[in-house]
Amino acid sequence: MKRIISAVVALLLVISVIPMQTRAAQGGKLAAITFDDGPSAEYTPKLLDALKARGVKATFFMLGQNAQSNLDIVARAYNEGHEIASHSWDHPDLTGLSDSGVRNQLDSTVRVLSQGCSGVTDFLLRPPYGSTNSRVESLINVPMIYWSVDPEDWKYRDPDTVRSHIVDNTYDGAIILVHDIHGTSVDGALMAIDDLLDMGYEFVTVSELHRRREIPLENGEWHYSCKPNGTDVGPIPAPEITCAAHGAKMLVTITGQSNAPIYYTTDGSTPKQNSAVYNGPFEASYDSTITAYCAYDTNGVRSETTTMLPGEGVVGEVPYIRLNNGNVEMGKTTEEGVIFYTVDGSPVSLSSAVYSGPFPMPKGAYVRAASGGGFMKLSPENVVYCSERGTMFADMEPGTWYFDSIDRLAEAGMMSGMGNSIYAPKTDLTRGMLVTMLYAYTDVKLSAGWKKTSPFPDVEQDKWYAEPVEWAYRNSIVTGYKDKTFRPGNKLTRQELSVIIDSFLTYRGNTLPRGASCSGKFGDYGMIHHWALSSVEALAQAGLLAGDGKNVKPISNATRAEVAAIICQMMDYEAAHPVKP
Ligand code: NI
Numbered sequence: 001m002k003r004i005i006s007a008v009v010a011l012l013l014v015i016s017v018i019p020m021q022t023r024a025a026q027g028g029k030l031a032a033i034t035f036d037d038g039p040s041a042e043y044t045p046k047l048l049d050a051l052k053a054r055g056v057k058a059t060f061f062m063l064g065q066n067a068q069s070n071l072d073i074v075a076r077a078y079n080e081g082h083e084i085a086s087h088s089w090d091h092p093d094l095t096g097l098s099d100s101g102v103r104n105q106l107d108s109t110v111r112v113l114s115q116g117c118s119g120v121t122d123f124l125l126r127p128p129y130g131s132t133n134s135r136v137e138s139l140i141n142v143p144m145i146y147w148s149v150d151p152e153d154w155k156y157r158d159p160d161t162v163r164s165h166i167v168d169n170t171y172d173g174a175i176i177l178v179h180d181i182h183g184t185s186v187d188g189a190l191m192a193i194d195d196l197l198d199m200g201y202e203f204v205t206v207s208e209l210h211r212r213r214e215i216p217l218e219n220g221e222w223h224y225s226c227k228p229n230g231t232d233v234g235p236i237p238a239p240e241i242t243c244a245a246h247g248a249k250m251l252v253t254i255t256g257q258s259n260a261p262i263y264y265t266t267d268g269s270t271p272k273q274n275s276a277v278y279n280g281p282f283e284a285s286y287d288s289t290i291t292a293y294c295a296y297d298t299n300g301v302r303s304e305t306t307t308m309l310p311g312e313g314v315v316g317e318v319p320y321i322r323l324n325n326g327n328v329e330m331g332k333t334t335e336e337g338v339i340f341y342t343v344d345g346s347p348v349s350l351s352s353a354v355y356s357g358p359f360p361m362p363k364g365a366y367v368r369a370a371s372g373g374g375f376m377k378l379s380p381e382n383v384v385y386c387s388e389r390g391t392m393f394a395d396m397e398p399g400t401w402y403f404d405s406i407d408r409l410a411e412a413g414m415m416s417g418m419g420n421s422i423y424a425p426k427t428d429l430t431r432g433m434l435v436t437m438l439y440a441y442t443d444v445k446l447s448a449g450w451k452k453t454s455p456f457p458d459v460e461q462d463k464w465y466a467e468p469v470e471w472a473y474r475n476s477i478v479t480g481y482k483d484k485t486f487r488p489g490n491k492l493t494r495q496e497l498s499v500i501i502d503s504f505l506t507y508r509g510n511t512l513p514r515g516a517s518c519s520g521k522f523g524d525y526g527m528i529h530h531w532a533l534s535s536v537e538a539l540a541q542a543g544l545l546a547g548d549g550k551n552v553k554p555i556s557n558a559t560r561a562e563v564a565a566i567i568c569q570m571m572d573y574e575a576a577h578p579v580k581p
Contacts, residue, residue: 029172029201030226032209033189034059034147035180036087036126039066039073047186048077056193056203058082059300060180061126061145064089064109067116074116079270083205083300084117085124085145086110094127094136102139118272120299124206124217143217145206147177148225151192153185162188167195173213173226175206204235205300236260236303239292243308245337245374248354249283256294256303263302264292270305273298286310286340286350286373308375310350316372316379319355320420323392327358330369337376341369348381364388384421387411394421402561405568414440415564425561432465432488434497434563435478438504439468441567446471456486463488477503495532495554497563498545501570502535509579512538522552529554544569 038044039062051058060077062084067074078084088094088105097105106125114121126145127136151165162185166176178189193203210217212233213226239256256262262278263271268289284290287310295302316337319330330339339355340348343362348370355369366385372378384394389411396403402425409415414437417423452461454473459466465488472478477500480486505512518540519525528536536554539545544566547553
């Protein structure tokens with residue numbers, strides 16, 4: 001499969017995991033420790049824990065019959081980078097068996113080990129007791145591994161003795177024999193490993209030991225040790241993983257040692273013999289965990305594992321969400337990452353849909369979006385609510401007392417947001433805003449080329465509220481202040497609002513009922529200024545102005561939410577009291 005990496009990809013932010021090399025300096029002392037006769041359900045898992053904690057790789061010469069009943073342990077040891085090898089099916093002296101008996105011992109063991117090692121078929125062999133003859137050897141077509149350090153742990157059964165026998169006899173390039181079917185052997189071996197690590201030894205598998213010193217493992221030949229020969233090609237470097245945002249998927253690039261195949265997975269599992277082998281950049285979903293190692297042989301001749309978790313990099317930019325002709329549009333200012341979104345209210349994740357272009361607004365639903373991917377960390381979410389009427393709100397929840405009023409006015413084009421779907425319902429409305437809303441409501445517009453006749457020097461003709469203010473002045477809906485100013489940016493008190501609404505209804509030919517005082521209705525009645533009293537009372541009587549039930553708060557500023565509610569009441573009143581022509 002060939003892929004062309006476009007120039008666009010190169011622009012996108014790329015996040016890499018560069019593995020740390022923690023191995024001992026190459027050219028140091030090497031040793032291969034081998035564990036025979038297992039695996040043991042009792043001791044081998046504990047041994048694997050201890051080896052993992054020490055970063056030590058070992059070789060396990062397993063008996064087929066024990067492997068068969070402990071396949072999970074075989075798989076674990078293989079996955080953790082140890083070398084799995086054969087020690088026959090049930091430990092006979094092969095020289096005492098017929099040709100077919102020998103073949104059965106070897107073949108049946110390979111079959112079982114292969115199951116635990118995801119299809120590996122070439123296992124080193126250690127014939128039981130190290131015993132062969134020329135007839136047996138002629139039947140063996142894999143390398144045979146003897147040992148150079150034998151602590152006779154099966155005989156002493158004492159951790160300290162096992163430890164000292166190993167430490168005293170190990171030399172650079174040694175192959176150490178221990179058995180993981182005795183607790184005393186495991187304990188002694190681990191103590192010896194700690195001593196030898198302190199002495200500067202690096203533990204490698206048998207195959208890796210030969211690769212490092214470039215000593216070939218010959219089929220059908222015995223191998224005892226790898227004494228220093230001036231050669232150490234060093235450990236295989238762990239691969240570097242790079243992920244870039246790439247539309248609906250991310251593009252994964254893995255680099256490693258040139259001639260060692262790279263095995264990888266995208267589900268977080270350790271690569272195995274039957275895992276994908278890297279052959280060029282590939283696409284993966286953004287929630288993938290990429291795990292890779294370089295391996296000449298997945299069975300113990302491989303690098304450390306490199307893992308890249310999703311969302312490990314820098315934080316993405318919060319995307320914008322906007323409405324354009326009934327379609328939802330999203331975007332961000334940088335090219336880095338992609339935008340993920342949901343329309344069902346669920347939180348955005350790296351497995352959410354990737355935005356690829358405008359889509360019809362989902363009515364009555366939340367749209368949530370965040371950017372990131374290519375292992376960028378997801379940004380915080382931008383959340384908007386799309387109303388049934390087809391309006392988009394970023395700062396209002398359906399169900400609030402003012403939601404329906406603002407939604408209704410927004411749909412009618414009478415109330416616009418403050419940008420980015422922000423409606424700021426709790427902020428105060430200005431005089432310019434109110435007049436603009438009323439002008440949007442009326443059908444009668446100034447003729448094109450309207451000329452300013454209003455006396456307000458603080459209303460410049462190129463301002464968004466200039467035409468509405470002109471219209472309101474001409475129709476006596478507003479009169480301005482005594483100093484001839486209109487003060488369009490001033491906040492509007494509730495009594496000012498009442499006067500303007502009253503004037504607007506009068507202009508529309510819809511006279512409110514009058515005469516009933518609301519002196520007993522509102523506790524703060526005395527605060528209403530004389531010039532507003534008639535209007536406040538008329539609106540209250542018509543049910544357009546309710547206050548909070550106790551007070552009408554005449555000198556409080558009117559919020560955008562309050563104004564929206566009153567205008568909706570006014571529209572309902574007009575609908576219920578049509579003006580007779
Ligand atoms: Ni044995």
